[in-house]
Amino acid sequence: EAAARAVDVWKSYGTGEAAVTALGGVSVELDRGRFTAIMGPSGSGKSTLMHCLAGLDTIDSGDVWIGDTKVNGLRDKGLTELRRDRVGFIFQQFNLLPTLTAEENITLPLAIGGRKVDRAWFDLVVETVGLRDRLSHRPTQLSGGQQQRVACARALVSRPQVVFADEPTGNLDSRSGAEVLGFLRRSSTEFDQTIVMVTHDAVAASYADRVIFLADGRIVRELHHPTADAVL
Ligand code: ADP
Ligand code: ADP
Secondary structure: OOOOOOOOOOOOOOOOHOOEEEEEEEEEEEEOOOOEEEOOOOOOHHHHHHHHHOHHHHEEEEEEEEOOOHHHHHHHHHHHHHHHHHEEOOOOOOOOOOOOHHHHHHHHHHHOOOOOOOOHHHHHHHHHHHOOHOOOOOOOOOOHHHEEEEEHHHHHHHOEEEEEEEEOOOOOOOOHHHHHHHHHHHHHHHHHHOOOOOOOOOHHHOOOOOEEEOOEEEEEEEOOOOHHHHHH
């Protein structure tokens, strides 16, 4: 069974003359434990596809599945639970809470969902992301790369079915970016974590198992085990 699936998804913004088709019949299956990158020019529908898969945005027609849950069949309560408990997010801007320590930021999704921290899993994620000696630091005391690794740990701590990363290296220097990408890759190979990442960067995309290219709201090309040269 796929970790996530889009079936002939259509989505437009606006109405009448002003309507813009952001997704024009996208079908894609994301296998469990795989790391997929979504690339394409600005305005090609990458963010829309990610938001529709994650249940952050509604679709006009088609179906979106996370595991065996049909996302477009959910009502408010189900959508809230899906976003809170079953998917994880990593953003370009880190989006950490400044008054909380790294540890509190990482465990926040569990606290909000009223769930217990699995200490062994927490320790493994923190160790893998290299933050063990930074847990009591607040975001302002951390470098950009460290802040994004906190955000990665936060995304993984609830063992979500899919982690969605939107330009996760967009605000990082290449070395910090490589650390974050290395972590995402390891979380797919070692933890069987399904990852979907939107990126403009061919080097970033080359960390993925698979790259999907969008143009004008459609999938136009796909690469498996890409090299950075092939992505360009
Ligand atoms: P990308 O992430 O590849 O840059 P988007 O998914 O953001 O592309 O956008 C796809 C298309 O949908 C673009 O034409 C964009 O202008 C349009 N679009 C995206 N979000 C909105 C919105 N909230 N309102 C109106 N149009 C939007
Ligand atoms: P193989 O499975 O023999 O390696 P494929 O061409 O089917 O050959 O796939 C090559 C690689 O592309 C896979 O190992 C995986 O990394 C990636 N891939 C294939 N299908 C998917 C999928 N549905 N979701 C995510 N990644 C995929």
